[in-house]
Amino acid sequence: MNETWTLDRTYESPAGTVRWTALGDPALPPVVLLHGTPWSSFVWRNTARALAEDHHVFVWDMPGYGTSAKYEGQDVSLGAQGRLFAALLEHWGLERPAVVGHDFGGAVALRAHLLHGARFARLALVDVVALAPWGSGAYRLLGEHAAVFAHLPPALHGALVREYVASVGGPGLRQEVIERLAEPWTGEEGQPALYRQMAQNGQRWTDEIEKRYGGLALPVLVCWGTEDAWIPAARGRALAEAIPGARLHLLEGAGHLVQEDAPAGLAAALGAFLREEHTGTAGNRTAITRG
16 A cells, blocks of 8 residues: 655645645546544545545645644634634535545534535545544543643653554554554644644534434435444444435444555445446445445
8 A cells, every 4th residue: 555645735724724635637526535533634545546536536634633733722623623624615616525524524524514504415424423422431531631641751642642543443553554643643743732632522512413414415425344443333323324315334344444444445435425426326225235
């Protein structure tokens, strides 16, 4: 797999500089990929390249994540990210792109659509944060004591981040991927940034929108790893049931980072779903497939 990944463009947002890039022919249908926490657009590198064969693919690091701005006092809450995503779509000139959200990127997409008027052609939700109860026990613990953990000795903090990243379930991440995912959260800016976003986020951000899922009126695909150790696959089934017409695609043996555990299966499922918009085909909402 190609581990090189560079975001070569910028957008100046109220929460600081957002780094982004686009892959594929601009004449092709647009699709936007949203990462979650504690991730960055790096998790989408292989999926983005695969989808770029048929789509114009937009990827970005949210403020406070990856290579985008990180600073003390920064608003990196789901509330801020949802508003920013709606504004970013306007900046890109995308009126009705397809959208794919992973982890709390799904909540960002849902908030942008349900609360801020962002229009999508279709929406894929991959192991997302969308339903109560919210967050893993470790995430809640770290967020509740963010001021303490932000001052851990750097070596101890680094070990904690790597172990946390590696706890996603599935077959296990390669060490070089763990190091790449942990790297943005180290150093003078990265360490406090990790705990800052944990302290600012919680279930209230999805409680605001959960009752609106039944009103979603666009094609929705829910993808989930069967061995997700952070958000169990049962939550994916419940989410698919809550959204009219939504379909569920289970990726057998994959953990929370399905992009790493089942890249080909995920790319195939997303590619087929995205192509439906242009072919007019659709699947059965009750079908559960395994990739």
